[in-house]
Each structure stands twice: as C-alpha cells, then as structure tokens.
Amino acid sequence: MSAPTTPTPRPSVSEHEARKVAEEAREQDWHKPSFAKELFLGRFRLDLIHPHPLPADDDVRRGEAFLEALRDFCENQVDSALIEREARIPDEVIKGLKGLGALGMKIDTKYGGLGLTQVYYNKALALAGSASPAIGALLSAHQSIGVPQPLKLFGSQEQRDAFLPRCARTDISAFLLTEPDVGSDPARLATTAEPDGDDYVLDGVKLWTTNGVVADLLVVMARVPASEGHKGGITAFVVEAGSEGITVENRNAFMGLRGIENGVTRFHRVRVPAANRIGPEGAGLKIALTTLNTGRLSLPAMCAGAGKWCLKIAREWSAVREQWGRPLARHEAVGAKISFIAATTFALEAVLDLSSQMADEDRNDIRIEAALAKLYGSEMAWLMADELVQIRGGRGFETAASLAARGERPVPVEQLLRDLRINRIFEGSTEIMHLMIAREAVDAHLSVAGDLIDPETTLGDKARAGARAGGFYARWLPKLVAGPGQLPGSFAEFHPAGHADLAGHLRYVERAARKLARSTFYAMSRWQGRMETKQGFLGRVVDIGAELFAMSASCVRAEMLRTTGEHGREAYQLADTFCRQARIRVDELFSRLWTNTDGTDRQVVKKVMDGAYTWLEEGIVDPSGEGPWIADAEPGPSRAENVHRPIR
Numbered sequence: 001m002s003a004p005t006t007p008t009p010r011p012s013v014s015e016h017e018a019r020k021v022a023e024e025a026r027e028q029d030w031h032k033p034s035f036a037k038e039l040f041l042g043r044f045r046l047d048l049i050h051p052h053p054l055p056a057d058d059d060v061r062r063g064e065a066f067l068e069a070l071r072d073f074c075e076n077q078v079d080s081a082l083i084e085r086e087a088r089i090p091d092e093v094i095k096g097l098k099g100l101g102a103l104g105m106k107i108d109t110k111y112g113g114l115g116l117t118q119v120y121y122n123k124a125l126a127l128a129g130s131a132s133p134a135i136g137a138l139l140s141a142h143q144s145i146g147v148p149q150p151l152k153l154f155g156s157q158e159q160r161d162a163f164l165p166r167c168a169r170t171d172i173s174a175f176l177l178t179e180p181d182v183g184s185d186p187a188r189l190a191t192t193a194e195p196d197g198d199d200y201v202l203d204g205v206k207l208w209t210t211n212g213v214v215a216d217l218l219v220v221m222a223r224v225p226a227s228e229g230h231k232g233g234i235t236a237f238v239v240e241a242g243s244e245g246i247t248v249e250n251r252n253a254f255m256g257l258r259g260i261e262n263g264v265t266r267f268h269r270v271r272v273p274a275a276n277r278i279g280p281e282g283a284g285l286k287i288a289l290t291t292l293n294t295g296r297l298s299l300p301a302m303c304a305g306a307g308k309w310c311l312k313i314a315r316e317w318s319a320v321r322e323q324w325g326r327p328l329a330r331h332e333a334v335g336a337k338i339s340f341i342a343a344t345t346f347a348l349e350a351v352l353d354l355s356s357q358m359a360d361e362d363r364n365d366i367r368i369e370a371a372l373a374k375l376y377g378s379e380m381a382w383l384m385a386d387e388l389v390q391i392r393g394g395r396g397f398e399t400a401a402s403l404a405a406r407g408e409r410p411v412p413v414e415q416l417l418r419d420l421r422i423n424r425i426f427e428g429s430t431e432i433m434h435l436m437i438a439r440e441a442v443d444a445h446l447s448v449a450g451d452l453i454d455p456e457t458t459l460g461d462k463a464r465a466g467a468r469a470g471g472f473y474a475r476w477l478p479k480l481v482a483g484p485g486q487l488p489g490s491f492a493e494f495h496p497a498g499h500a501d502l503a504g505h506l507r508y509v510e511r512a513a514r515k516l517a518r519s520t521f522y523a524m525s526r527w528q529g530r531m532e533t534k535q536g537f538l539g540r541v542v543d544i545g546a547e548l549f550a551m552s553a554s555c556v557r558a559e560m561l562r563t564t565g566e567h568g569r570e571a572y573q574l575a576d577t578f579c580r581q582a583r584i585r586v587d588e589l590f591s592r593l594w595t596n597t598d599g600t601d602r603q604v605v606k607k608v609m610d611g612a613y614t615w616l617e618e619g620i621v622d623p624s625g626e627g628p629w630i631a632d633a634e635p636g637p638s639r640a641e642n643v644h645r646p647i648r
Contacts, residue, residue, distance in 0.1 A: 027290060027367065030443075035358075035552075036368035040441035040545055042480045042517025044510040046491070048364060049552060052560035053357040055119050063120030066105070070124055073100055074131035081400060083132050084415060087258040094172075094214075094647050097139070102128070104168030106143045106152075111164035113148075118294060118356040125298055126305030133419040134259025136302045138172070141210040144295035145288075145427070146173030147217045147238055154236075154279045154287050163217060163238060171216035172647065174241075176206040176265060177288060180633040184432045186221070186234060186285055190633065191267065193222035193237065195230050198274050200237065202245075202267040203635040213251050213261035215241045216646050220267070221284045233282025237272050241646065245270040247638035256418030266638045292427060293367045294359045299423050300352050300377030306420055307345030307381055310388045313411055314338050317392060328391070337387040343578035344380050346571070347550045350557035351376060368440050369549065375433040376546040378423035385417045431535070438538035441545065442531075445524055448472040473521075480518050485510030494555055496562065499569060500576035502555040505583070509548050512586055516544050519593055536598040544589045547582045554578050 030037065035048040055063070077096050083089055097103065105121045107113025116124065121143070129136025143149065148167045151160050167173055182188050191204025202222055212218070218239040226232030239246070250264040279287055318329035318338060328334050355369045389396035392413050395403065400410035424430050448468045457465070484490035485507040494502040520541055524531055531538075558575035562568025607613060 027286070027293075030365055032363065032365040034365040034368055036372055036545065036549055037365070037440065037443070039513050039548055039552075040368075040516065040520070040541075041444055041476075042514040044483070044485070044506075044513050044552075046506065046552070046556075049354060049358070050556045050559070051563075052354065052556045053361055054560075055117055055357065055360065059117045059120065059360075062114070063116055063123065066101075066114060066116060066120065067123060067127060069100055070102065070127055073097070074128060078131045078135065080132045080412070081410065083134055083259040084412070085401070087253065089132070089134055089138065089259045089261075091647050093135070094138070097135070098169060101169065102139055103142060103170075103172065104148075105139070107148050107164050107168040108152075111160065112168040113164070114168075118297065118359040119353060122297055122301035122352060122356050125301040126308075129302035130305045130309055132259060133302065133306075133416075134257050136298075136305075137257055137260045138211060140298035140302070141175065142167070142173050144298040145175040145219075145291055146211065146215075147171075147219055148173065149291045149295055150219055150236060150278055150287050151238070153290060154283070158275070159238065159278070167217065172211055172214055173217040173219065174209050174211035174215040175219045175288075176209050176212065177221045178208050179205060180207045180264075180631050184429065189221065189223050189234055190635075191220070191222040192635070193224045193235060193272070195224065195227065195274075196271075199271045200224070200274060200277070202237070202239070202270040202272055204267050205633040205635070206265045206267075207633075208252065208262055209248075209265050210260055210262045212241075212265050213248055213263040213643060214645055214647050215261075217241060218265075219278070220272075221288060222267075224281045231281045234284035235281045236278040236284040236287045238276045238278060239270065239272050241644065243270050243272070246644070247640060247642045248644040249638055249640035249642075251643050254422070256415070256421055263643065266640075268635065268637045293370050296370045296374040296427055297352065297356055297359065299427060300348065300355075300373040303377035303381035303420070303423060304345065304348040304352050306416060307341065307348050307384050309416070310341050310384045311338075311345050313413065314341055314388055314391050317411075334391055337391055339577060340581065341384045341387060343574050343581060344384055346557075346574040347554045347578045347582075348377050348380060350553040350575075351550050354553045354556065368437060371428075371433055371437050371440075372542075372546045372549050374427065375430060375437065375542070376550055378420075378426075379430060382417075382420050382424060385413070385420050389413055389417055431539070434539040434542045435535065437542045437545070441541065442520060442524065444472075445521070477521070480514045480521075483510050483514055485512075485514070494559055499562065499572040502558060502572060502575055502579070505551055505576070505579035506555055508579075508583060509551050512544070512548055512590075515590065516541065516548070519590070523593075534598070536596060536601075537593060540589045540593055544586055547586045547589070551579045551582050 033045070033048055035045055038045040038048070073096060078093060079090075083093075101114045102124070104111075104113030105116045105124055106118075107115070109115040125136050125140055128139055146167070147163055151163060155163075163171075177186065177189075179190055182190065191202065191206065193200040193202050200222075202220065204222060206212070206220070209215075209218075218241050220237045220239045221234055222237065224230060224232045224235045245268045247266045247268070248263045249266055252262045252264065254260070254262070278284075315329075315338070318334060319327055321328040323331060329338055351373050355366055355373045358364045358366050358369065392411070395408070395411070396413045399414055400412040404410035428436065448465070487507075490510070491503040491506040494506055495504075523534065523537060523541075527534055554575040558568070558571040561571040
C-alpha cells in the first residue's frame with residue numbers, strides 16, 4: 001500500500017481548540033517543589049534555594065578542563081569579524097568544535113559525550129557565545145532542543161544507542177516545529193506524517209530551522225492523522241537530513257546572528273521508519289515543551305555572557321574617554337548606566353547558575369524558573385546592550401569594521417545589539433512567555449476553582465468546584481496577611497558585619513510575594529473566565545515574579561560567595577544595588593496592575609484595525625516590495641535548489 005498523494009488541508013481551529021491543544025501539551029502535574037511556583041502563591045520558600053546548591057568536585061574538574069580547552073580554541077581559532085563579514089561560520093571552525101567534543105557537552109560519556117552538568121554547559125555556551133553568538137546558537141540549537149535532549153528524556157534505548165554517539169562527535173542536529181503560518185500556535189500544524197506500513201511519510205514545509213542548512217539529523221514535529229490503529233496527533237520524529245524528498249529551499253538571512261545556518265525545509269513524501277518516532281503518537285508537543293524546560297536555560301547563558309562583555313567594554317571605554325575634563329564614568333548620567341550593567345550582570349548570572357544547579361540536582365521542578373530565566377535574561381541583556389550603545393555614543397552605532405578602517409579599536413557594540421534582539425523572540429517570545437508562565441503561576445487556582453470560572457462547566461461541576469475552592473482558600477488566604485517579611489529580624493544571616501544589608505531585600509521579596517498572590521486572587525475574582533484575555537495584567541504579574549526571583553537569586557549567590565571567600569563583599573554590594581534597582585521596578589509594576597492604559601489601548605487598536613486612522617499614515621513612501629505576507633507552504637515537490645550542505 002502506498003501513501004496517499006492528496007495533501008491534507010491545513011487545519012482550521014478555533015481559539016478554544018487552540019487553547020485546548022496547548023493545555024493538553026503542558027505538564028499538568030507537580031511532583032517536586034518549585035521555588036517560583038511557591039513565590040507566585042505568596043509563599044517565600046527560601047529553603048528551596050538557600051544554601052545555594054553547589055556542583056560536585058568531579059563535575060567542577062571536568063567542566064573547568066573543558067572550559068580551558070574551549071577558551072583556547074575561541075581565542076586562537078575563532079575570527080568573529082570574519083563570521084560577521086562572511087555571514088557564515090567557517091567549516092574548519094565547526095570541525096574544530098567537533099574535535100573538541102563541543103557537540104556532545106550534554107551527552108553522557110557512555111555515548112561518547114563529555115557529560116557536562118547544566119552549569120558547565122551553560123558556562124561553555126556563554127564563553128562560545130562571547131566569541132561568536134552564531135557559534136553559541138549552533139551549539140545550543142544542536143543540544144538544547146535538537147536530537148540529544150528529547151532522546152535523553154523520551155527516546156528508547158535503541159534510539160539513544162543509534163543516534164547519541166553520532167550527535168556527540170560528528171552529526172549536527174536541528175529542531176523543526178515552526179511553519180510559515182504556524183508559530184506559537186501549534187494546533188494549526190500542517191506538516192503531516194501518514195502511516196504507511198512500517199514507515200511514516202512526511203509532507204510539509206518548516207520555517208526558521210536553526211542548524212537546518214547544515215544538519216545531519218532533524219527532530220521534526222508532524223501531525224499524524226487519526227485512523228484505525230493510530231491515535232494520531234502531533235508527533236515527534238528523528239529524521240535523517242539527507243533523506244530523499246528533503247530540500248533546504250533557502251538559507252535565511254537576519255538582522256543579527258548572521259552566521260547561523262537557518263533555513264526553509266520542505267518534506268515531500270519523505271519516508272521515516274516508525275522506529276524513529278520519539279514516544280507515542282500525539283506526544284510531540286509535550287515532548288517539545290518538556291525539552292524546553294531546561295533547554296531554555298541556554299539563552300540566558302548567552303545573555304549573561306553578553307552582560308559580562310558589556311561591563312568590560314563600558315569600564316574600559318569610560319575610563320579613557322573624557323568629557324568636560326573628567327572621565328566619562330565620573331559623570332552621573334553615564335555612571336548610572338554602568339551601575340545598571342554591573343548589577344544586572346550579577347543578577348543574570350545568579351539566576352542562571354541557581355536555575356542550572358537546581359536542574360542538575362533534579363530535586364526541584366524548575367519549569368517556571370527556566371522560563372523566568374529566559375524571559376528576564378533576554379529582556380535585560382537587550383537593555384544592557386542598548387545602554388552600552390549609548391555609553392559609546394556615535395561609536396556604538398558605528399560598525400567594528402568602520403572603526404578599524406579609521407584606526408580605532410573595532411568594538412562590535414552595534415553587532416551585539418542586533419545579535420541579542422532575537423532572544424526576545426527565540427524559543428518563545430516575551431509575550432508568549434508571559435502567558436505560559438502566568439498559566440503555571442495560576443495553576444493552583446485553576447486546579448481548585450477552574451470549573452467555577454469556566455462558562456462551559458455544568459452547574460453540578462461548579463458546585464463541587466465551589467466546595468473544593470472554599471476549603472483551599474480558607475486555608476490559603478489567611479497566610480497572605482502576615483509573614484516574616486514584616487519582622488525586622490528575619491533573614492538576619494544576610495546582613496553580616498561589614499557587608500551591605502540584603503536581609504531587608506529578602507523581607508521585601510517575602511512581602512511582595514504575598515501582595516502579588518493577593519493581587520492575582522483579586523483579579524481572578526474580578527474577571528473570572530475573562531482573566532486569560534487580560535494579557536497586560538498577566539504580563540505585569542509575571543514581570544514582578546521575575547524581578548523577585550532575580551532578587552532572591554542575587555542575595556543567595558552573594559551569601560554563597562561570601563561564605564566561600566570569593567569576592568563576598570563586592571558580591572553583597574552588587575546584590576544590594578541590583579535589589580534597590582529592582583524594587584523600584586517592582587513598585588512601578590504593582591502600581592500599573594490597576595493603573596494603566598489597557599482599556600484605552602484596546603479602543604485605539606480596534607480603530608486602527610477598522611481603518612479609522614489611515615490618515616495618520618499619509619506623507620510617507622513604503623519601501624516594502626511586492627509579495628504575500630506569508631509565503632505559500634502547500635505540500636508538494638520542491639522547485640528550488642537544495643542548499644543543504646552537511647559539514648563532514
């Protein structure tokens with residue numbers, strides 16, 4: 001029997017159906033404690049993160065040895081300016097990374113990998129990303145979301161034996177989910193995988209396939225039609241990138257990360273053995289989301305690295321550049337920017353290291369912590385880079401090549417700004433992260449009271465939900481009235497003699513967590529089933545939680561550095577400064593929960609989309625070319641040249 005040739009029409013789904021698919025894909029149970037989840041519930045569980053967890057000595061020795069080798073390679077073999085100029089990582093550099101074992105940093109040694117911990121994997125990404133963000137993206141896409149991670153979590157032993165040794169040393173992998181008309185709404189996924197005997201036959205088009213141009217192995221998400229003997233649903237497959245019927249139709253070019261091998265990949269009647277299916281049919285989205293729980297930590301790793309570089313350049317430049325008889329740093333307007341960069345870099349590293357070490361220990365559920373790290377890291381790194389451009393002035397806007405051409409140090413500040421911008425979109429945009437984290441933050445409420453606010457729930461189910469909710473809130477709400485944040489002596493160990501007072505900041509976090517929980521409860525009571533439409537409110541709730549998590553991580557890290565004798569006094573000062581800055585932001589976010597322009601904004605948007613303000617667009621010329629807003633992605637044979645170029 002041969003696979004059908006008639007393409008399956010693109011799914012048309014309602015908003016309710018799309019939400020249902022997303023809800024079914026998320027991890028719905030909490031088997032381990034979560035600091036961030038408790039924080040959103042108004043419970044400041046400092047015991048879950050303090051004392052700061054530390055890596056084992058063997059992990060440190062192995063990790064430091066690799067970092068030393070990687071640093072030597074990056075300093076002597078990587079020409080960042082060449083990668084930027086030619087928009088491509090040289091093949092010899094990629095081969096060198098393979099030789100170092102960099103493709104197998106997270107793969108167990110029994111499969112030929114290095115077996116690094118999450119902590120040292122992230123340190124390596126920060127280091128490699130500082131040499132070239134494109135290299136950081138290549139290594140991250142290969143290991144954080146490519147073939148190794150989903151096989152580690154969900155693959156069969158046969159799949160691990162077959163593919164992990166290849167991924168550890170020779171084969172580059174890519175992750176293919178997005179389509180030209182499908183982004184963060186996977187319910188409309190159109191790529192199909194038709195069962196055919198012992199195979200599946202794939203048809204469809206995938207967009208923005210990072211590493212896809214040079215990949216040897218692909219993780220592909222495709223929809224299996226339900227049929228007799230087949231549950232169907234979105235399903236994950238390992239696919240050989242050189243299979244007949246696969247065409248890389250375009251190597252995409254971007255504002256930043258010019259060296260990444262990102263393309264458009266078409267599948268036309270591509271046969272994939274059923275043995276290459278990861279997990280059961282219909283489990284693809286759950287596999288993807290679970291993979292991202294720790295995979296998201298790769299982006300904040302490179303954001304923390306970017307912060308370190310921003311600080312170095314800001315310090316060196318502001319010491320030599322004079323304005324009105326004084327070094328630039330001595331002017332308060334510039335000094336405030338330097339202070340922000342220094343304090344925020346400390347906080348980003350604190351969030352990253354704490355989340356990574358918790359991932360290594362596997363004692364806590366870190367799905368919210370990892371998401372907060374990604375959200376906060378991408379937003380704050382972008383702000384730091386923007387401030388560095390301002391500190392550098394005109395030179396910050398000038399390219400490194402232009403600076404070198406006129407005899408000055410080629411500092412690629414404008415490139416950093418372009419390279420970092422994608423992190424606010426990659427692996428879940430800031431807006432999607434707000435919604436995803438908010439969903440997890442209110443999970444406890446929905447578990448007990450969800451039926452009360454669901455308009456489709458029967459009266460009997462509402463009655464039972466009311467009884468559950470009454471018991472939960474009778475126990476929970478009184479605990480939000482008072483706590484250790486109101487006791488002057490709480491967290492006294494965070495105010496050692498001769499150091500800045502971090503205890504006061506932790507008391508603030510505890511009080512703010514209870515206030516945040518009360519605000520969330522009030523909003524749910526007020527808006528009920530309409531809560532999910534209040535994206536502005538939910539975004540601010542999440543941003544408050546992110547700031548509180550970063551404050552907690554900074555204080556815990558400072559105390560850890562003090563007790564280990566490594567820059568303790570300086571760490572306390574940085575943590576104190578960061579917390580002071582963060583408290584101002586948190587207070588503003590709290591005020592904007594209820595005092596904002598959300599309602600007015602909705603009115604303006606409606607009129608914009610109705611065409612009421614087209615007169616405001618007059619007086620310009622639109623330089624855009626002709627063509628559809630979204631490219632045609634109908635299944636079928638490719639009519640383009642295959643630009644796939646595996647690196648052997």
